[in-house]
Amino acid sequence: MRVPGGMVDEPIGPDRRIYLAGALLFVLAARVALYVLAGETTDFTTDFDLLYHSAVALTEGTNPYRSTPTHLKYPLFYPLPAVLVAVPFTVLPITLARPAFDIAVGWIFAYALWRWAHYALLAVFSGAYVFAMRAGQTTPLVVAASLIPVLGFLLTVKPNTGLACWIARPSRKAVIGGLVLFALSLVLVPSWPLDWWAAIQQQSGHIRSPIFRPFGWVLLLAALRWRTSGGRLLLASAIIPQNTLPHELLPLVLIPGNAVEMGVFVVGSWIAVAFTSVGQEHATSLPALVTEVWPVLLLSVYLPALFMVLRRTE
Numbered sequence: 001m002r003v004p005g006g007m008v009d010e011p012i013g014p015d016r017r018i019y020l021a022g023a024l025l026f027v028l029a030a031r032v033a034l035y036v037l038a039g040e041t042t043d044f045t046t047d048f049d050l051l052y053h054s055a056v057a058l059t060e061g062t063n064p065y066r067s068t069p070t071h072l073k074y075p076l077f078y079p080l081p082a083v084l085v086a087v088p089f090t091v092l093p094i095t096l097a098r099p100a101f102d103i104a105v106g107w108i109f110a111y112a113l114w115r116w117a118h119y120a121l122l123a124v125f126s127g128a129y130v131f132a133m134r135a136g137q138t139t140p141l142v143v144a145a146s147l148i149p150v151l152g153f154l155l156t157v158k159p160n161t162g163l164a165c166w167i168a169r170p171s172r173k174a175v176i177g178g179l180v181l182f183a184l185s186l187v188l189v190p191s192w193p194l195d196w197w198a199a200i201q202q203q204s205g206h207i208r209s210p211i212f213r214p215f216g217w218v219l220l221l222a223a224l225r226w227r228t229s230g231g232r233l234l235l236a237s238a239i240i241p242q243n244t245l246p247h248e249l250l251p252l253v254l255i256p257g258n259a260v261e262m263g264v265f266v267v268g269s270w271i272a273v274a275f276t277s278v279g280q281e282h283a284t285s286l287p288a289l290v291t292e293v294w295p296v297l298l299l300s301v302y303l304p305a306l307f308m309v310l311r312r313t314e
Contacts, residue, residue: 020114023124027106027133034134035099046136048101050076051086052094058083058188059090065195075199080185080192081178082138082157102133105141108151112144113253119262123253126266127273128301132247139250145174146254153177160240165251168233206287210238210302213294219302222309230255230309234302244290244297246272255305257312264308268300 054064054076064083065076076083089097109129113120123129132139138157145154146165152174155162166174185192200207210216219238225231233254242248249269256262275296276289283289 016114016118019118019121020110023110023114023121024107026124027110028103030130031099031102031106031133045073046098046134047078047138048086048098048136049094050074051078051083051136051138052089052097052101054078054083055086055090059087063189063191063195065189065192065199075202076196077200078138079156079159079196080189081153081181084181084185084188085138085141085154085157098136102136105138105144106133109140109144112147112151116147119259120253120256122259122262122266123250126250126253127270128246128249128253128265129269131245131269131273131276132250135247137247139247143251143253146171146251149173150177153181156181160242161248161251164233164236164240165254167236168229168251168254206243206290207241208244209241210244210294210298213244213291213298215298216294216302219306222306225309225312228309228312230257230305230312234305234309238302243286244294246276246293246297249297249301252301252305255308257308261308264304265301268304271300272297 050068053068057064057067058080064080068075086101089101092100106124106129110121110124113123129140139161141154142158142161142165145151145162146169149171150173152166152171155166155174156178162178189195211219216238219234222231222234222238226235233251237248237251246269249272253262253265256265272293276293279289279292283292
């Protein structure tokens with residue numbers, strides 16, 4: 001039975017521990033498989049590479065926003081708190097740090113889902129999660145932070161996703177922790193907010209609010225369920241700018257209320273990933289890819305999530 005805090009009031013018995021163990025094993029096996037299949041080298045890059053090399057620069061006393069390695073495709077478009085999260089992984093070479101980071105994030109994500117509801121662990125098998133893991137994304141960590149109050153400060157590592165999650169599940173601890181981490185980051189690099197903003201402007205053509213994409217306005221109907229956490233989450237996710245690729249679907253795992261609904265999300269997210277993978281083969285740019293796959297994301301995940309939100313009254 002769900003209780004007011006959003007957690008599930010059920011005993012943590014052997015069965016539930018088996019569910020968690022299975023999810024953790026899947027995260028480990030999936031990441032090892034991706035490591036082997038991709039043949040990762042120092043030339044292979046993910047979003048985590050940006051954080052890793054920026055963390056190395058930070059530990060050497062350099063402003064990471066002004067020292068991005070030339071072999072990386074993008075400037076540092078993450079806020080400095082995200083760079084601080086990557087600092088512990090700099091003790092490893094990049095080829096080992098990537099899977100170590102992804103596995104750590106995946107395990108935290110799985111644990112948070114397990115504490116929330118046993119059926120929520122199905123999200124670990126979703127295309128959205130696997131896509132996020134393959135891309136070295138911090139999105140699973142942000143979702144976990146919204147479910148575990150003591151980790152609320154991690155909502156700052158990806159502010160657009162973090163804000164949507166916080167609106168859905170507001171937490172005083174998250175605000176306090178986020179302010180502390182923000183203050184620490186300012187002490188380390190006082191100019192980083194301006195540097196970060198300048199970096200974002202270099203690669204922002206693909207960042208738009210979903211409501212401004214074709215038929216995205218229909219997601220505004222989530223406002224009819226503003227009193228529910230799912231309604232607030234979907235509405236905020238639709239309004240706050242993002243790049244609308246499959247990893248951005250991950251916060252929506254907090255909307256399904258049972259295993260069947262979570263199954264719908266899992267299947268829908270794999271459809272989105274399949275079309276995105278095809279699009280990546282011929283898209284001429286990231287904005288073009290996002291534009292191409294948006295209708296699939298809307299039909300396979302966003303509209304089912306809207307249906308789930310509207311059919312729920314509390």
